[in-house]
Amino acid sequence: MKTEIYTIEPCFDLAQTLDCGQAFRWKPVDGCENAWHGVAYGKYLKLEQKSDAILLYCSEEDYKNIWHDYFDLSEDYAEKRAALSAMSEAIREAAEFAPGIRILRQEPWEALCSFIISQNNNIPRIKGIIERLCELLGEKIGEDCAGFPVYSFPTAQKLCEQTVESLAPLRSGFRAKYLIDAAQKIISGEVDMKKAALSPVEDSRKELQKIKGVGPKVADCALLYGLHRTECFPMDVWMKRAAEVLLPGRDPAEFGENAGLAQQYIFHYSRMHPELFKI
DNA sequence: AACCAGGGTGATG
DNA sequence: CATCACCATGGT
Numbered sequence: 001m002k003t004e005i006y007t008i009e010p011c012f013d014l015a016q017t018l019d020c021g022q023a024f025r026w027k028p029v030d031g032c033e034n035a036w037h038g039v040a041y042g043k044y045l046k047l048e049q050k051s052d053a054i055l056l057y058c059s060e061e062d063y064k065n066i067w068h069d070y071f072d073l074s075e076d077y078a079e080k081r082a083a084l085s086a087m088s089e090a091i092r093e094a095a096e097f098a099p100g101i102r103i104l105r106q107e108p109w110e111a112l113c114s115f116i117i118s119q120n121n122n123i124p125r126i127k128g129i130i131e132r133l134c135e136l137l138g139e140k141i142g143e144d145c146a147g148f149p150v151y152s153f154p155t156a157q158k159l160c161e162q163t164v165e166s167l168a169p170l171r172s173g174f175r176a177k178y179l180i181d182a183a184q185k186i187i188s189g190e191v192d193m194k195k196a197a198l199s200p201v202e203d204s205r206k207e208l209q210k211i212k213g214v215g216p217k218v219a220d221c222a223l224l225y226g227l228h229r230t231e232c233f234p235m236d237v238w239m240k241r242a243a244e245v246l247l248p249g250r251d252p253a254e255f256g257e258n259a260g261l262a263q264q265y266i267f268h269y270s271r272m273h274p275e276l277f278k279i
Numbered sequence: 280a281a282c283c284a285g286g287g288t289g290a291t292g
Numbered sequence: 293c294a295t296c297a298c299c300a301t302g303g304t
Binding site: 021115126216217237267 | 297298299300302
Binding site: 120122128129 | 288
C-alpha cells in the first residue's frame with residue numbers, strides 16, 4: 001500500500017538535511033539530489049524534493065508512526081533559526097546558506113554505532129563501513145526503487161554475538177572492538193540509553209562514555225542525533241577550526257537548547273567553504 | 280602530560 | 293605517485 005504524502009515545511013531541504021554529516025544511510029537516487037532514499041527504523045523510504053514541499057513515498061501509517069518524528073516535523077525550525085541568527089552574525093549567515101537543515105531523530109543505537117565508526121574517519125568511508133555492517137548483520141527488509149536489496153541496521157544483540165574476526169569484512173579497523181563493547185554494554189544494561197535520554201546532560205555523557213571508543217565527541221553526537229539532546233554541540237577538529245574563525249570567543253553553551261542546530265549550520269557551512277579555513 | 284598507533288580511503292599536490 | 297588528513301580515543 002504505497003501512498004504519496006506531501007509535507008509543506010519551509011525549513012526542510014533533503015540535500016541539506018540528509019547529506020550534512022548527521023546520518024549516513026541516505027543516498028541520492030541516480031545521483032540526482034532531488035530524490036533520496038534510505039533506511040531507518042527498519043523501513044525503506046524514498047523521498048522527492050519539490051519546489052515547495054517534500055514528497056514521501058510511504059503509507060500514512062508509517063508517516064504518522066515513523067517519518068513525521070524522524071524528520072522532526074513537529075518543531076518550528078524557522079523560529080529556531082531566527083533565535084540563533086539573533087545570537088550570532090556568523091550563524092545567521094551559515095543558516096541562510098542552508099536553512100533547510102533539520103536535526104533528525106535517529107534510532108539511538110544506530111546513531112551510537114554510526115558515530116563510533118565515524119571517529120578519525122572520512123564520510124565516504126563511514127558510509128561504506130555502515131553499509132557493509134547492515135549487509136552483514138542486518139535483516140533484509142525488501143528492495144529499493146532500483147531493485148537492490150535493503151537491509152535494516154543490525155540490533156545490539158546481533159552485534160553482541162560478533163568477534164573482531166567476524167567483523168573483519170567491515171574493514172572498520174580498530175573500531176570493530178569498540179562496536180562489540182558498545183553492543184555488550186547495551187545488552188547487559190551496563191549502559192542505558194533510555195537513562196541517557198533523560199538524565200542531566202553531563203550524566204548522559206558519562207553514561208555513554210563507559211563504552212570503549214566513546215569519548216566526549218562521539219557521546220555528544222550520539223546524544224544529539226540519537227537521543228535528540230539538542231543542547232549538545234559536538235566539537236571535532238573541523239568545528240574547532242570553524243569556531244575559531246566564525247565564533248571567536250563564544251561558548252557553544254550560549255546557544256542553549258538550539259546549540260546542536262547551530263553546530264549543524266556551522267559545520268555544513270564550513271564544509272562547503274573550506275577555503276575560509278586554510279591555514 | 281605529551282605522544283602515538285590503528286586501518287583504510289579520499290584529497291591534495 | 294606519495295603524502296597527508298580524517299566528524300577521536302585509548303594506551304603508553
